[in-house]
Amino acid sequence: MDPSEVEFLAEKELVKIVPNFSLDKIYLIGGDLGPFNPGLPVDVPLWLALNFKQRQKCRIIPPDWMDVEKLEEIRELEKREEAFTPVPSPYYMELTKLLLNHASDNIPKADEIRTLVKDIWDTRIAKLRLSADSFISQQEAHAKLDNLTLLEINTIREFLLNSLNCMFKLRSNLQAGSSGRTFTDY
Amino acid sequence: MSEAAFDDSEINQEDDSQEDVMTPAELIAKLEEAWLNEKFSPELQENKSEVVECVMEQLTHMESNLQRVKKGDTKASIHRMEVDRIRFVLTSYLRSRLQKIEKFFPHVLEREKSRADGEPSLLSPEEFAFAKEYYDNTEAYLKAVALKRMPPNLQSIDMLKAVPEPCLDSFVFLRVKEKQENILIEPETDDQREYVVDLEEGSQHLMRYRTIAPLISNGAVKLI
Known part of the structure; x- marks a missing residue:
């Protein structure tokens, strides 16, 4: 899957905006939005929030977890724990990136947040590489991956799945006589 | 009317x-x-x-x-x-x-x-x-x-x-929508044993497509 498609899915997440215009309720196929009144916060999907923002029609309120103290806590916990800790949002990385790139003026301490989220991401990806390595070296057939986000899975998907398939092919050729399983993929 | x-x-x-x-x-x-x-x-x-x-x-x-x-x-x-x-x-x-x-x-x-x-x-x-x-x-x-x-x-x-x-033996990532019990995991090598796992609702897994293929069509799990 292309990372831009993961971002596409993340753009459906709801964020709070404060519009500076008024508009009646909109009846979208995916659900109703609004009504919009100047100064009153309202929930909209991120794609729409970014569009309004680019046209300077709103101010985006960052999600609760996008806060230096909370993120520092998460970072420490992530470093301490051996397993993956629950993330504040299933699309935390994508949301951070999109919001900081397009609406950094609405987010207090944007630079610190960028660094913190990057730290959390790096720690988690390092764990992910380690567990992928042990998954392969122990020749496991099942792994539980709770708390991993789609983007994280996506970073190792191609590489891990292709290597597992290759190894499976090599092994099934070795055992071809005993298992009797036919396997054709040239 | x-x-x-x-x-x-x-x-x-x-x-x-x-x-x-x-x-x-x-x-x-x-x-x-x-x-x-x-x-x-x-x-x-x-x-x-x-x-x-x-x-x-x-x-x-x-x-x-x-x-x-x-x-x-x-x-x-x-x-x-x-x-x-x-x-x-x-x-x-x-x-x-x-x-x-x-x-x-x-x-x-x-x-x-x-x-x-x-x-x-x-x-x-x-x-x-x-x-x-x-x-x-x-x-x-x-x-x-x-x-x-x-x-x-x-x-x-x-x-x-x-x-x-x-290749039905490829691995896939999946998320469980409805709890499933006793899913049989086949061993990778001859010296390992097969075992069963329970799939809890909302949990995420990596396993062979073949094992869970029927669960996709009845909507109990979804691939991610």
Whole structure:
């Protein structure tokens, strides 16, 4: 899957905006939005929030977890724990990136947040590489991956799945006589 | 009077989706799930013609409404953006199905042939026509460029053997929607033992496609 498609899915997440215009309720196929009144916060999907923002029609309120103290806590916990800790949002990385790139003026301490989220991401990806390595070296057939986000899975998907398939092919050729399983993929 | 009209429309909707009444939002969620399942599974999934048709209906309806709105209307531009997003998912979904049909066409057609009456079809009528045509064209092409110049005993070709099968032993990532118990995990090597796992609702796993393939079609798990 292309990372831009993961971002596409993340753009459906709801964020709070404060519009500076008024508009009646909109009846979208995916659900109703609004009504919009100047100064009153309202929930909209991120794609729409970014569009309004680019046209300077709103101010985006960052999600609760996008806060230096909370993120520092998460970072420490992530470093301490051996397993993956629950993330504040299933699309935390994508949301951070999109919001900081397009609406950094609405987010207090944007630079610190960028660094913190990057730290959390790096720690988690390092764990992910380690567990992928042990998954392969122990020749496991099942792994539980709770708390991993789609983007994280996506970073190792191609590489891990292709290597597992290759190894499976090599092994099934070795055992071809005993298992009797036919396997054709040239 | 108005109540009767309301009833009618509800019945019509029920006919369309062949199950309980779905809101458009649920319909879009269904399409997205089908899209991801299709993207990540090694073999072709059951066709979701009703979902595709319902979404198409929603899109054309919305687009014809938008035709009548004058340019520069804020609301219309928002609607247009949403329509574009849904259309992207829909086309990506249909395209990934066509790619699989092109890749595995003899096996897809074979499964379609051996399907029992009443079993849901793997392909939509349009996809079936496409697969059939693709098969015929490939065969005709191979004949024209090479086979007819071969010695007579080598002139036939078995497409089922010539085209690789989908590899059902690939690993997939999945999220559990309904709790499943006692899923048997086959060992990787001879000196390991098989064991069972329970799939808790909401948990995520990495395992072989073969093990959980039936759970995808009944909607108990989804691929991620």
